[in-house]
Amino acid sequence: MKRALPILAGLTALLLAYAFYEAIWVAPMERTMGDVQRIFYYHVPSAWTAFLLFFVNLVASLVYLIQRSAKADAIALVSAEVGVVFCTVVLVTGPIWARPVWGIWWTWDIRLTTTLVLWLIYVSYLVLRRFSDSSETPKLAAVLAIFGALDVPLVYFSIWFFRTQHPQPVIGGGGSIDPRMLHVLLINWLAFSCFALVVCWWRYRLEMLRRAVDEAESLESLMGVQP
Amino acid sequence: MSSLRSITFATLAKDIRLEWRSRDAINSMLFFSLLVVVIFSFSFDPNAEESREIAGGLIWVAFLFAAVVALNQTWARELRNQVLDAYRVSPAPANALFLAKALGNFILVSLLEAVMAPLFMIFYNLRALGPAWQLVPVAILGTWALVVNGTFFAAMSLRTRSREIMLPLLLFPISIPAVQSMVEATRIILAGDGSARFWIILLLTYDVVFTTACLALFETILQAE
Numbered sequence: 187m188k189r190a191l192p193i194l195a196g197l198t199a200l201l202l203a204y205a206f207y208e209a210i211w212v213a214p215m216e217r218t219m220g221d222v223q224r225i226f227y228y229h230v231p232s233a234w235t236a237f238l239l240f241f242v243n244l245v246a247s248l249v250y251l252i253q254r255s256a257k258a259d260a261i262a263l264v265s266a267e268v269g270v271v272f273c274t275v276v277l278v279t280g281p282i283w284a285r286p287v288w289g290i291w292w293t294w295d296i297r298l299t300t301t302l303v304l305w306l307i308y309v310s311y312l313v314l315r316r317f318s319d320s321s322e323t324p325k326l327a328a329v330l331a332i333f334g335a336l337d338v339p340l341v342y343f344s345i346w347f348f349r350t351q352h353p354q355p356v357i358g359g360g361g362s363i364d365p366r367m368l369h370v371l372l373i374n375w376l377a378f379s380c381f382a383l384v385v386c387w388w389r390y391r392l393e394m395l396r397r398a399v400d401e402a403e404s405l406e407s408l409m410g411v412q413p
Numbered sequence: 414m415s416s417l418r419s420i421t422f423a424t425l426a427k428d429i430r431l432e433w434r435s436r437d438a439i440n441s442m443l444f445f446s447l448l449v450v451v452i453f454s455f456s457f458d459p460n461a462e463e464s465r466e467i468a469g470g471l472i473w474v475a476f477l478f479a480a481v482v483a484l485n486q487t488w489a490r491e492l493r494n495q496v497l498d499a500y501r502v503s504p505a506p507a508n509a510l511f512l513a514k515a516l517g518n519f520i521l522v523s524l525l526e527a528v529m530a531p532l533f534m535i536f537y538n539l540r541a542l543g544p545a546w547q548l549v550p551v552a553i554l555g556t557w558a559l560v561v562n563g564t565f566f567a568a569m570s571l572r573t574r575s576r577e578i579m580l581p582l583l584l585f586p587i588s589i590p591a592v593q594s595m596v597e598a599t600r601i602i603l604a605g606d607g608s609a610r611f612w613i614i615l616l617l618t619y620d621v622v623f624t625t626a627c628l629a630l631f632e633t634i635l636q637a638e
Contacts, residue, residue, distance in 0.1 A: 251633070306586040313582055318573040322637035326569050329630050333562075333587055336622055340590040340615065347611050348597065 191387055198380040205370075205377035213370040225283045226367075231375040232275040233301070235382045239269030240308065247331035250324055256397070259324035262331065263315060264389045266308055268382055273305045296345045303341045307334040417512075420505045424513035429520070431490065438483045442525050446479035450529070454536055464537040469599030472533050473592060477559060479529075480522050481581050484563040487514050488571050497571075500635075507632040511564065515627075518560040526552055542605030551602070551609070554616040555595035561620070562587055565627045568634050591619045 209227035216223035246262035249255065280298065281291040292298065311334065315327050432438055453471050457464075491497040500510055530552075533539070541548065563584050570579035598612035 303586065303589050306589075310582050310586050314569075314573065314579070317575065317579055320572050320637075322572055325633055325637045326572060329569070329633060330583065332630070333623070333626060336626055337587050337590065340619055340622070344590040344593045344615055347615075348593070 231378040236272035247328035420509035428517040449475040543602040558591035
């Protein structure tokens with residue numbers, strides 16, 4: 187089990203390198219957008235990975251509220267942290283692509299806005315965890331995660347209605363995708379998911395170690411008080 | 414059920430009596446939202462047609478900020494003399510306390526709106542071109558959407574450092590769909606631009622979803638120490 191993580195990390199590095207090669211050299215050039223379209227192979231896998239991690243966070247939060255297990259709480263914390271990082275990648279790569287293709291950095295389109303609100307909710311989740319230092323932090327955080335999950339469909343509906351009333355400029359998607367492009371996309375998604383798993387696993391071990399150290403220190407100071 | 418109702422109303426009556434004697438929250442909210450309205454009017458300088466488009470946004474943002482002032486004081490009162498601890502060990506249902514606090518905030522913010530909305534209409538020369546009576550359900554549902562989550566998150570932020578700043582950080586992201594619905598509904602009614610029905614239904618959904626969530630999870634938050 188101790189070996190599994192370094193091995194997985196090595197395999198992930200190889201997979202990421204292969205996915206990079208596929209995305210930059212192998213995938214066909216998009217006819218109208220040109221090379222800038224290749225950011226798609228980073229943007230979309232990051233988005234899927236971020237949403238997957240936020241879903242893991244919700245499940246772990248529910249498990250924590252039911253079972254009160256410290257492991258579920260650590261998983262919730264870790265998935266939220268890594269999810270925010272991936273979500274940030276999505277929000278940064280999106281405008282870089284949109285500027286040359288749409289001619290604007292940002293539009294209040296349904297997917298963009300929902301992703302931004304999701305990012306805001308999870309940043310506030312991390313702020314709560316940082317600002318609350320009692321032993322009840324996991325409980326508060328788990329409750330907030332549930333509120334966030336309830337909020338996302340409402341955000342989606344509100345913007346869906348708002349934007350269908352006021353149509354936006356060009357919005358890509360909906361069309362068909364070249365099978366070679368899909369192939370590259372799926373390889374990148376696999377690579378990014380493995381990368382997220384490695385980072386989460388590492389961070390999880392760090393968090394468990396940190397908690398063990400905290401516990402040992404407080405135990406030691408308690409022992410020190412006694413004569 | 415009757416104990417839930419009687420405890421809710423006893424707590425609510427106590428809060429209203431305390432507020433009536435000090436008038437801390439309502440005065441600071443009124444003055445605060447007056448300041449927001451005046452500062453907005455300097456930063457936009459709209460004419461009547463433009464203001465109809467943006468007034469919905471301005472008025473609700475002013476109420477949202479003012480509501481935070483009241484919400485922050487909701488639980489602070491109970492921390493003095495360990496009232497909240499006493500409540501925790503008492504057999505009274507936790508939801509009675511939550512409902513009383515949420516209703517108290519609802520009354521406070523509604524009072525604020527009743528005073529500020531006419532003033533707002535005067536300052537920005539507004540007149541509803543759509544069915545004005547629809548502003549009433551929008552105001553009721555919107556206010557409840559703000560205070561139900563606000564009361565809940567205020568209880569949550571009691572357990573954190575610098576809780577006064579924590580409340581808006583938790584409340585605003587979750588309130589985005591509610592604020593959007595209130596603003597859009599108000600804009601549509603003021604500009605007489607189609608039907609606000611979708612937004613009112615969305616607000617109602619938001620209220621039902623989050624009231625249920627608050628009632629289901631408040632016990633967990635109250636017992637968190």
